[in-house]
Amino acid sequence: MKRMTFTELVDGLSSWGDVFVRTKKGFEKDGNLHKAKSKNSPKEFLLPREEMLFVAYGSGDDMRVMEANPSKKRVVVGALPCDMHGLNVTEKNFLSEPKDPYFAKRKDNTVFVTELCQYATSTCFCRSFGIGPSSKMGDIVYFMLDDENIIAEPLTDRGRELLSWNKYEDAKDEDIRIMEEKLAEAENISQDLSLSIDHKKQREVYGSEVFKEAVFHCLNCGACTFVCPTCYCFDIRDIKRKDFVIRERMWDSCMYFIYSLEASGHNPRKERFKRAQNRVMHKFFYQPLQYGVYGCTGCGRCIDVCPAGYDIRETVLKVQNYLEVKNG
């Protein structure tokens, strides 16, 4: 690892593209680094809240389509291991065949600079998912020694090319010692739920009393789904104007009545508990079955943001316990 200042890192990267830094709210252009988890995850860099996919105009034989080409080069600085893991999980949906071209283009044009995490709080449980505060991910990884000095290293070829690493001196033994100490502290705070859910038993819990009770206090608002680094559900709508049509894609949430409303008028998730249940089932049963990885990264943002005091950890552990008791 090389020793440098945070400013040197940001300045060095700014020649490649616009730099977005972790702030209290999310990741903002030329923002000041917030020394804690941000409220929003960086998923919007690959899947924006609202994006135009194409514009169609003209009529008859002269119908034309102008497709979006998200080619803006961007650098995201300060994504934490849970955020990066979230993007890796999300990627499995968008980059497995057939690939989502918009997501893929955005990924090619975004450099992720990850910070090793010393900000674990009581809502963190990333260690439950095979990652932790010291997991190295992204193109470049760094650690904040104090408010300004950092130690950093590239992890990918792109990361190696972005900075002239040779001009910086190597990290001192003392720096590494401080880093290891701080990361160990964070490791201690981040909870490991020791998950051992048998995903194939999904039918045994679906619609069960254990879910009804566990999610009773959930409001069914979509706050958790928006701050979640792995919630990627979207809605596509055609917006009609006089001379053209815009096809837009925007975030959606499985908490909403309209999300699962079918054209016939039937709604398979009409009951509130089924919607709250779906979010947990998707992350802890369907995604592991389909992609071999949990759809949760343990960042704890959903717990932080929840106005109703809902804690996904409680639900997951109740469900796990229910399955264990049921199956002996």
Next chain:
Amino acid sequence: MRKEDVFVKLKDMLERGEIKGVLGFVKTNDPAKKKIYYTENPEEVNIFEITPFNTLNPVTFLLRLKRDNGKIACFLRDCEERALNVLVSEGKIAKDSVYVIHVPCRGALDTLKLKAAYGGDITSLDVQDDKVVVDGSSGRREFAFRDFLPAGCKNCEEYSSHADVIVDGDNTRIHEDYRDIKGFDTKTPEEKWEYFRKEFERCTRCYACRESCPMCYCEQCFVDSYDPLWVEPGLSISDIMGYHLIKMYHMAGRCTNCGACERACPENIPLSLLTTMISERLKRDFNYISGLKSDQKVFLGEFHYEDREEFIR
């Protein structure tokens, strides 16, 4: 009645089948957050908490419970009991299906706002007179109680409870005579628009305000509709305002200003300022306060043949 005695009474009533269950707030892992809980187990009644940190309105959850066979006991503040009255007058809840336990309240704190202001893990919270003392990973800090109240809690209307049982405690209402609203009225339309634009720009349309509101009981909300598309789904300020202003229209004469919407908002948008404004206008222009009685006439559900406006005849 003392809290402990109320618990004994509830346990007794549950055992004798006089009530079916109890709805109220209980602890969570986070001292700043309480969660709603429903139980039919007599042994569990003493876990309910009566604190200024109970952010949501239990009446919202009362609507979600089956209320057909047996009464449900529910811990309610003044404004929440008034909300229940409105729902009874609208025919949404049968009056005799709820056993009302009145709880004392000096105002319900916006805990999400408090947590954001503290900025760390909270290990303990205490309300001492006009202060909230918070302890946790960012050390011991004090905050002014009033600063974390929604506008509604600063303009709480006089109400004499019709509850079945009343829990003792300090029930001193803060009524600042709509000081904030009157101050706001002196602004120009441009200044008002600028203020609301800035606040509402943060809205992510998570609909926590709608879900936390006992008055929002429509099976299908107007925003949950593609055809007709009343409001476009995006995050442009006109779409956001379209949602909020139409929602506010539906609040007139029904909202009892409990402030749950503002406390539920993850972006701390001052929604209660709008609902308080509605309350102030209704009181000023029509001498109407919502939910004072369960047989009160519904403000917008009434008409008179003698009305001086022609359209109503």
